[in-house]
Amino acid sequence: MIKNCMILLAFVFISQSLTAQKNITVEDIYRGEFRTQGLQSLASLNNGTEYLVLNYNRDRTQTIDKYSYKTGEKVATLVNSADINLPIRDYILSDDEKQMMIISESNQIFRRSSYDKVHILNLETNKLTSLSDDLVRSPSFSPDGTKVAYVFENNLYYKDLASGAVIQATDDGVTNALINGVTDWVYEEEFAFVKAYEWSPNSEQIAFISFDESEVPEFSMDVYGNELYQKPYVFKYPKAGEKNAVVALHLFTLATGSRKEVSMGRNEEFYIARIKYSPNGKLAAQLLNRHQNVLNFFYVNPDGKASVAFTETDAAYVDVTDDLTFLEDGSFLWTSEKDNWRHIYLYDANGKEKRQITSGNWDVTSYYGYDTKSKRIYYQSTEDGSINRGIYSISLKAKKKKKLSSQIGTNRASFSKNFTYYINTYSSATTPPVYTLNNAKDGEKVREIKNNNDLKLKLNDYQVAQKEFSTININGNDLNMWTMKPNDFDPNKEYPLFMTQYSGPGSQSVANSWYGANDFWYSMLANEGYVVVCVDGRGTGYKGADFKKITQKELGKYEVEDQIAAAKKLGAMNYIDANRLGIWGWSYGGFMSSNCLFKGNETFSMAIAVAPVTNWRFYDSIYTERYMTTPQENASGYDENSPINHVDKLKGKFLLIHGSADDNVHVQNTMRMVEALVQANKQFDWAIYPDKNHGIYGGNTRVHLYNKMTNFIKENL
Structure with missing residues (x-):
């Protein structure tokens, strides 16, 4: 039963009749009419009382300006793009704040990576020098500020800023074969880091990870562009159960120019999910087994000797974070879900737990x-x-x-x-x-x-639907929910129900935060006669690890059961038309909406899936196996919960959308789903956005996409 005591969150508008207000349009939303004002990215200075901001000025110059925290007033301008005759796209300050990297050009590769043109500005002498004639990756100052390391053509280099000498630390890097110092595609996407090297605290060593991806299968996609012939884009992408890159940890000693591979004493395959130096010069390396349910915390001495300080295990998986913080004595702070909730722990310098700092449900x-x-x-x-x-x-x-x-x-x-x-x-x-x-x-x-x-x-000039937060009891759990109703809602009328969700492991869609672009779209739909609902089912986050990890080895089972059950319970309400229940989602949410329409064919009459995973066998190894193990070990878990295997159940209206240049969830997912639907003789609608990635944006694309989905909803729900 839905709880009666809802927390009603209402906008306070200037007194106006609804007829004087206009409803939101797709064009309003996705052309930025309701975009919020934010703070520009700032960098706190060592004194803790001042910070830097990169400002973009009306005269088309960029300045890096210093401000006072207390007053907010500008104290000084450190750099002006007009003075150095370079555009400033970004900057990196050395630890001693005497030098600054100026990034004047940045070309995106994948979600977090780029090729950058970098100059070094000495803030004491105002001397500007080029780091390299080439575009480089992941540059960083040494702790003493005398050198800069970077990656070029899959090899690690560093430059001595005093002499100008460039030293090549590795020479075996080869495109689509071996990478030194930056991550491969799947590490970047799923472990969320690109720079795979670290300077030692004394600036005398560089620890780095190498990726031998010579046996990783290649994925290719066509980029159509504007030329007469399309161009193939080929990159290494390990799908679930396929070969990963073989990783190794190395130490490069600057004084001798020698490189040493660190023996981790592991015969089985492993991931190096994080590396970080402690103040005492030891390198901490976090290693995961391929199942990601055992994390070994290694210490590596400067001579390359490695030993396990402690091990954390989980029946499902161990989450990797950036929360590791070393204290001056070598002890460290660490976060863990080992008591079912993520909390902070203190460990001594040897890796022994001293105390749990935070606790509670x-x-x-x-x-x-x-x-x-x-x-x-x-x-x-x-x-x-x-x-x-x-x-x-x-x-x-x-x-x-x-x-x-x-x-x-x-x-x-x-x-x-x-x-x-x-x-x-x-x-x-x-x-x-x-x-x-x-x-x-x-x-x-x-x-x-x-x-x-x-x-x-x-x-105040628009009709904005309110979010009502509540919980709904489904399958024995009080699930978080929000509801949007038309501003002129009449409980004596019947309305179609449109459900939105993401539902991925550890995610959260029901949150007490300001509206994003999609929320304004839901408001628009509500005021055009729909009740819009979002339910965070089992497998989502912030209700304890047991709640989050119940979906282990069966992605798409419990989450789908919860959405179908929620739709049925909501459909039984007097003001909901149980014959007009729809659902949509993007990425994992598209995987879910497809499954809900197929498996819940007696409940849902319409679904939209954007960039969906249609079979977990098509998705990458690190993400998929974290939750499902491999297809070889868990074939039924993959097959029973992948929507491509349930197309024969389709009864309602279905819209399938994908970008052709999606490097993350490949358009292969949609193409294979289309073929399966065709062979099952099922009618459906679909759209492909040429050369668009997983985000499907650029130019007029979002307006076109959301108008297409809006029209589909109006015609079919």
């Missing part, structure tokens, strides 16, 4: 850092409820916890280097983002930096 959702002066840890958590986020601090002794955020909703923090201040970003379903400067000690607001009150005023 809630998750630490972001770890912000440790202040050595106050000996306090700063973090974000779900202590205000799983759909909310609050900011907290706690002592290293797990005492004197303080709540720093004051408003219920979504709070995010960005701390100054010495933890004097933090910038809090607050939003909720009724409040667009507000940026404030706060004291880290007690959370007290120093000043408001920016708000989005102009957007709130603009929205």
